[in-house]
Amino acid sequence: MTVNMTKGQAISLQKNDGGTLTAVRMGLGWQAAPRRGLFGSRTREIDLDASAVLFADKQPIDVVFFRHLVSDDGSVRHTGDNLVGGVGQGGDDEAILVDLARIPVHIDQIVFTVNSFTGQTFQEVQDAFCRLVDETNGQELARYTLAGGGQYTAQIMAKVHRAGAGWQMTALGTPANGRTFQDLMPAILPHL
Amino acid sequence: MTAELVRGQNHPLPQARLEIRVSAGKPIVAGATLSDENGKVHGVEWVAHPGSPTLPGLEVSKQAAADHRLAFDLDALTEAVHRVSVLLALPTGVGGPARFGSVAAPFVAVTGLGGAEIASYTITGLDAETAVVALELYRRQGAWKVRAVGQGYAGGLAELLADQGLPQAPQLANDINEAVARGLARSVAAPPPRTAEGDRSRHTAASALGPDQGGPTPQGATGHVSQQAGYVGGPAQGDPSAATQPPMPGGGGPVNYSHPGRQAAAPPSPPPTAPPVQPGQPAQPVAGDATGWSMEERLYNQVWGMFEDLARTTAAYRSAVDFADSRMEQELDKVLSDPRSRIGGQADAARETARAKHSQLVDQARAALDRDLAQLSAEAEVVEPALPTAFARWDSPVWQGYRVPMEIPMALRLGDLQLPESSGLSIPMLVRLPLERGLWIDSGRAGSPDGSLADSDELRRLAVDTAVALAARLLAVYPAGEYTVHVIDPAGSGASALAPLVQTGVLHTPPAVGAAGVNDVLARLTQRVDLVQMAIRAGAADSLPPDLDTAEQLLIVNDFPHGFDDRAVTQLRYLADEGPAVGVHLMMVADREDAAAYGPLLDPLWRSLLRLTPVPDDHLADPWVGHAWTYEPSLVPPGSQVLQHVLTQVAAARRDWNR
Numbered sequence: 113m114t115v116n117m118t119k120g121q122a123i124s125l126q127k128n129d130g131g132t133l134t135a136v137r138m139g140l141g142w143q144a145a146p147r148r149g150l151f152g153s154r155t156r157e158i159d160l161d162a163s164a165v166l167f168a169d170k171q172p173i174d175v176v177f178f179r180h181l182v183s184d185d186g187s188v189r190h191t192g193d194n195l196v197g198g199v200g201q202g203g204d205d206e207a208i209l210v211d212l213a214r215i216p217v218h219i220d221q222i223v224f225t226v227n228s229f230t231g232q233t234f235q236e237v238q239d240a241f242c243r244l245v246d247e248t249n250g251q252e253l254a255r256y257t258l259a260g261g262g263q264y265t266a267q268i269m270a271k272v273h274r275a276g277a278g279w280q281m282t283a284l285g286t287p288a289n290g291r292t293f294q295d296l297m298p299a300i301l302p303h304l
Numbered sequence: 305m306t307a308e309l310v311r312g313q314n315h316p317l318p319q320a321r322l323e324i325r326v327s328a329g330k331p332i333v334a335g336a337t338l339s340d341e342n343g344k345v346h347g348v349e350w351v352a353h354p355g356s357p358t359l360p361g362l363e364v365s366k367q368a369a370a371d372h373r374l375a376f377d378l379d380a381l382t383e384a385v386h387r388v389s390v391l392l393a394l395p396t397g398v399g400g401p402a403r404f405g406s407v408a409a410p411f412v413a414v415t416g417l418g419g420a421e422i423a424s425y426t427i428t429g430l431d432a433e434t435a436v437v438a439l440e441l442y443r444r445q446g447a448w449k450v451r452a453v454g455q456g457y458a459g460g461l462a463e464l465l466a467d468q469g470l471p472q473a474p475q476l477a478n479d480i481n482e483a484v485a486r487g488l489a490r491s492v493a494a495p496p497p498r499t500a501e502g503d504r505s506r507h508t509a510a511s512a513l514g515p516d517q518g519g520p521t522p523q524g525a526t527g528h529v530s531q532q533a534g535y536v537g538g539p540a541q542g543d544p545s546a547a548t549q550p551p552m553p554g555g556g557g558p559v560n561y562s563h564p565g566r567q568a569a570a571p572p573s574p575p576p577t578a579p580p581v582q583p584g585q586p587a588q589p590v591a592g593d594a595t596g597w598s599m600e601e602r603l604y605n606q607v608w609g610m611f612e613d614l615a616r617t618t619a620a621y622r623s624a625v626d627f628a629d630s631r632m633e634q635e636l637d638k639v640l641s642d643p644r645s646r647i648g649g650q651a652d653a654a655r656e657t658a659r660a661k662h663s664q665l666v667d668q669a670r671a672a673l674d675r676d677l678a679q680l681s682a683e684a685e686v687v688e689p690a691l692p693t694a695f696a697r698w699d700s701p702v703w704q705g706y707r708v709p710m711e712i713p714m715a716l717r718l719g720d721l722q723l724p725e726s727s728g729l730s731i732p733m734l735v736r737l738p739l740e741r742g743l744w745i746d747s748g749r750a751g752s753p754d755g756s757l758a759d760s761d762e763l764r765r766l767a768v769d770t771a772v773a774l775a776a777r778l779l780a781v782y783p784a785g786e787y788t789v790h791v792i793d794p795a796g797s798g799a800s801a802l803a804p805l806v807q808t809g810v811l812h813t814p815p816a817v818g819a820a821g822v823n824d825v826l827a828r829l830t831q832r833v834d835l836v837q838m839a840i841r842a843g844a845a846d847s848l849p850p851d852l853d854t855a856e857q858l859l860i861v862n863d864f865p866h867g868f869d870d871r872a873v874t875q876l877r878y879l880a881d882e883g884p885a886v887g888v889h890l891m892m893v894a895d896r897e898d899a900a901a902y903g904p905l906l907d908p909l910w911r912s913l914l915r916l917t918p919v920p921d922d923h924l925a926d927p928w929v930g931h932a933w934t935y936e937p938s939l940v941p942p943g944s945q946v947l948q949h950v951l952t953q954v955a956a957a958r959r960d961w962n963r
């Protein structure tokens with residue numbers, strides 16, 4: 113069961129059987145740039161990057177992205193930078209794994225973002241998507257289609273935040289522009 | 305619609321960006337010349353050929369091939385260029401066909417970027433020619449057109465280029481032929497057809513072993529690599545998704561998925577499995593609960609896993625406490641600066657709330673940390689007794705039942721690591737063998753954290769004790785005769801601490817004293833490093849002198865720089881830099897202050913060594929978060945005879961092996 117989330121929609125990360133989620137994965141996938149006929153060596157690779165920013169009371173505490181693959185506390189892990197995309201048909205090219213049970217107690221929100229490092233807008237990228245998956249059973253919780261997403265180079269995708277004893281996810285889906293998550297910080301702050 | 309041109313016919317070109325495809329059935333050379341409105345080529349820089357394949361606006365292949373795709377962007381050509389001639393030639397001197405008459409008629413096609421053909425031309429009627437102008441693209445009233453030419457030259461490229469008015473034609477023709485010959489020599493011949501999958505895995509095994517066995521011989525290594533590259537080069541350069549797929553075996557037989565380098569290895573014994581977990585309870589820890597091919601490797605990985613877990617859980621705790629502190633500070637500041645809160649009890653209430661929030665968060669963080677520490681402590685309790693001698697503390701029972709090993713262990717315990725938050729839980733500090741860096745036991749006062757050990761003589765003695773314990777451990781974990789220890793003790797100040805090594809007879813020669821002793825030991829070790837390096841570079845390991853000690857060497861230097869002249873210092877630095885790669889390791893017992901006279905000259909030496917302290921000191925950083933860990937050396941418990949017991953066995957085993 114996949115929920116195609118709409119902007120601003122919140123879903124509680126409760127399992128169907130009543131237990132709470134313990135591990136989620138944010139996956140990002142896109143199709144590699146087509147080879148150009150002329151000067152085949154000069155292809156225009158598409159490099160999208162997934163990042164996760166950890167906030168405590170609206171202050172950024174830690175960031176997991178391609179230059180810092182594991183948060184200091186080890187609870188959020190990036191599987192590594194993919195520079196060209198297209199690993200599998202519909203598979204994730206980059207993924208960020210979040211062990212919700214191990215997140216430090218003061219972290220109350222985690223914001224996931226996607227950036228186009230090479231500068232192509234989402235209009236130029238084919239079959240780009242990002243999704244959130246329950247890592248324990250592989251079930252897809254939410255999915256966004258980025259392709260055809262307009263003249264934007266970044267998207268603030270979703271936030272996972274504490275709600276009571278468990279966690280809740282809110283779809284943000286806000287388009288933005290920027291090369292890395294740093295450029296997005298002003299755009300992220302209103303959503304906290 | 306494709307226009308099939310005949311010789312002399314022309315055709316308009318609808319676009320500037322084009323591809324010209326050539327197919328000839330045999331490897332041929334393709335190139336292009338640019339010429340002005342009079343048909344003259346101005347110089348070699350107006351010719352694109354395999355030796356210089358790219359010009360503004362066009363690109364040709366780097367080597368001879370049966371099929372070519374030449375890329376053109378006519379808009380990118382300079383204004384002076386009025387004509388582009390596409391030429392084909394037979395490669396000379398590589399055993400190919402000698403005349404176009406003996407190959408199939410070459411076919412050229414002008415296509416758009418999408419591959420749609422605009423015009424094509426089959427060059428017929430060639431005989432003794434070895435070079436031919438196939439097509440020319442030319443400007444006509446602001447637009448580009450293509451003409452089928454088909455003008456052959458029996459004199460080859462030299463005649464062709466000379467005909468276009470290029471003065472250096474013969475020389476350029478030579479250059480082109482050389483570039484083509486080089487390209488053919490460099491390209492890897494297609495691998496021989498394979499029949500069985502066994503052939504394939506044997507082949508890859510050979511190339512995988514190449515760098516290990518013949519690593520120092522560059523010729524052998526590159527040979528293997530290029531062969532390997534030839535194997536997988538095709539898919540890797542094409543579609544990236546194809547690179548992830550394994551190359552298909554030619555014979556169509558079943559694919560052998562086993563790791564070629566590990567075929568000979570016996571399958572590992574299964575790792576111990578944890579007992580089933582009670583619901584709601586953390587898993588019971590088990591020693592060896594990690595990946596690895598042997599129990600030793602599993603324990604090594606498990607210890608490093610515990611090290612990382614402790615580093616990260618502490619990072620989470622510290623981050624939470626830091627945040628709580630800064631938040632409380634901000635809130636208290638706000639109370640102070642808010643004029644309304646000065647009256648009445650509001651300020652006190654606000655302060656109280658801020659403190660309560662702070663302590664609540666800190667308590668939560670502490671609870672999470674305690675939960676993790678309890679888990680790690682339980683794991684340490686089962687792991688520590690299971691550790692083999694090389695990983696075990698000196699007070700472990702495995703040292704009492706010590707036997708001289710037959711194999712070199714993968715790592716060695718240098719001591720224990722602790723964090724202030726993890727009282728009672730210490731992680732074994734395991735480093736891989738053979739040592740990659742030398743060790744420096746810091747006997748300086750900087751080594752004692754708060755000057756509590758102000759007695760520097762006491763500190764120096766402890767430092768030598770630490771060095772002896774480490775040297776004894778190294779001697780004990782290597783098989784008999786595979787580790788040799790040299791000691792330099794110029795003033796004899798470490799004699800009492802060194803006694804266990806001397807009295808048990810594990811040293812070949814007594815500790816060197818005086819300047820002459822220092823120079824003698826350093827000269828011998830320097831010569832050894834030089835000899836082994838030379839032998840490895842020449843790939844002639846069997847040409848080493850027969851009396852050369854093939855064991856790994858450890859040089860313990862006490863009291864540096866006492867007894868060292870400039871030449872000896874230089875030799876020591878050489879050993880520190882070059883020694884580890886050829887099995888000569890350094891252990892310095894020194895106070896950096898003693899060598900202060902050398903100024904910054906010795907800084908690289910100190911930096912290259914791993915600093916250890918004879919007393920607990922927080923100077924080691926972990927590789928993940930960079931906490932400062934307190935290192936505590938692994939020392940023999942006071943009054944224990946375990947060191948003498950172990951070293952006696954080592955010495956006896958060495959005598960038995962007659963080494």
